[in-house]
Amino acid sequence: MPGFVISANRVHDGSVVYLDPERRWTSRLAAAATVPAKDQDALIAWARTQEALVCDPHAIKVRDGDDGPEPVDTKQRIRAAGPEATLESLGFLRAATPTAPVHRAEVEA
């Protein structure tokens, strides 16, 4: 069903999230609620009350896809899928193990 999905970015990591039918935030577009245009404003207003969790809520236009709602716009399709060319996808990165930083004393030495 063509319609709209409410999306935002999570505050703690900036990741893309969508509003599901139970008004919970999910990272899976397939689990998002598709709503008619007339419901957009009310849902965005509600989403703004969630600003401790998410920021910049907005509606994106979707159509039916094989796996649930699919953004009509290229930008939103990329936003949903992630960058095409990452070093991870290109196989350049091994798992990165956190390390200790360079300390001030080493710089001053």
Place this chain on the structure above:
Amino acid sequence: MYRYDPHDMAIVQQRAAQFRGQVKRRLDGEISEDEFKPLRLQNGLYMQLHAYMLRVAIPYGLLSSAQVRQLAHIARTYDKGYAHFTTRQNVQFNWPRLEDVPSILDDLAAVEMHAIQTSGNCVRNITSDPFAGVAGDEIADPRPYCEILRQWSTFHPEFAFLPRKFKIAVTGAKRDRAAVAFHDIGLRIVEAAGGGIAFQVIVGGGLGRTPMVGPVIREELPERDLLSYVEAILRVYNRYGRRDNKFKARIKILVDAMGTEAFAAEVEAEWREIQDGGLVLDPGEVDRVRRHFTAPDYLDLPEDPSVLEAPTLMDPDFRRWVAGNVMPHRRPGYRSVVLSLKNGELPPGDATHHQLDAVADLADEYGFGEIVVTHRQNLVFPDVEVRRLHGLWQKLHRLGFATPNVDKLTDIISCPGLDYCTLANARSIPIAQAINRRLDDLDTLFDVGELHLNISGCINACGHHHIGHIGILGINKAGEEYYQLMVGGSNSDDASLATVLGRAFSADDIVGAVETVLRTYLTLREHEDERFLDATRRLGLEPFKEALYGTHP
């Protein structure tokens, strides 16, 4: 390089501590996003398409090996293992979590780095010639003046809320490698008629929505007046710049609207009021800063390029690298080496944490521990002994940073584009990679020669498409990615803006269109040494339009 004094150190440490408190309040729900957004932007933290992005300042592109190691540490500890060098000689992390950013700022402060003024309507990172201090054609080292301007502009209370962002570039060489004509203020060190040095002052250049080549408003500004004159320019801009329309707020619009002479007259009038005040540049202060940029302990070496002619060094790949990526040096027996971050596989300007660590080690082993970021998104080792070039090449080759393509077709500038950026209309990185894969052979076969190919994913022009010999601009047509193709731009002494050839191409067709333009050039060039840019200027646009569109542009 410039080392922080206790005052500098206190500033960045206090700023990091202040931001830690602000982040805590945001995560605790005590402040709204509207309240937090200006605070995070003042610390270089943007919200991008999929995550936060932290932009870290690299003053005039100069890094120490310790700083590069810290960038590697940040990439692997707080990000996804890589960093992205930008066209403004800065570095960006694409995936930090908000709660980690204060710790990143602490780690940056430990190595004398920060993210202050990498966003917002203030004076941004001062950029310069990547070969500053070692170039043979240098009149004077621009870095002490960059540093003086950096200190003057950091937290300058009068210029914290300008009409729009403000970019300054300084070059001290006879050949412009800092694109000074395309900055809000461009400063060129010149030999003063009366002896000594002076600054040629260019104002109102820029790219973006309204690209302009900046006009000269003063031919010879004495060194003593550098800060007062720049302050006068910013005061005139602050007073008259358009705050009512974001798209007309840059100083280039003001200079164009007022006219160069009228704008210059306003600056001169303002300057007369403050010329002899507290901003007079004391020679002792210039010397104090200059001492941070004294030459390293060079060896006394003969200038003997024949050491590269040894039979053991006849590897054709090494020869191509020496011809393409090794640059002259003012000191006998030394060269500067450009590390190409455009090997066709990595997104342009990206480097993994492994590579960053290796770069830091090589900078210590083969140089004096300094690395410079170029505005073409490559790195430079400024000081390498000629006799050690082959050893360095072997290690860079293994690292993937020895592609011999500097200033060539595949040395592509690319903004992050729609893969990352909220402002973008189209992807840049996949187009750069597709061009590299398809046209690398063409370059090898026909030796296309010097060619700057620049790609931006939107009109804001972070990929400098207007000043590419070939420029590509991503646009949005009915929700789909399309690409305008243009030719004839230059960022150097012959500064010019590229002209769009005709209707835009789809993502599937743009690479073929670039190939058509190149084949047209190869067919019509007068001789093998006629550069693409010179050929387009001689031929005009018609042969390229004809080849691309036939009779239907």
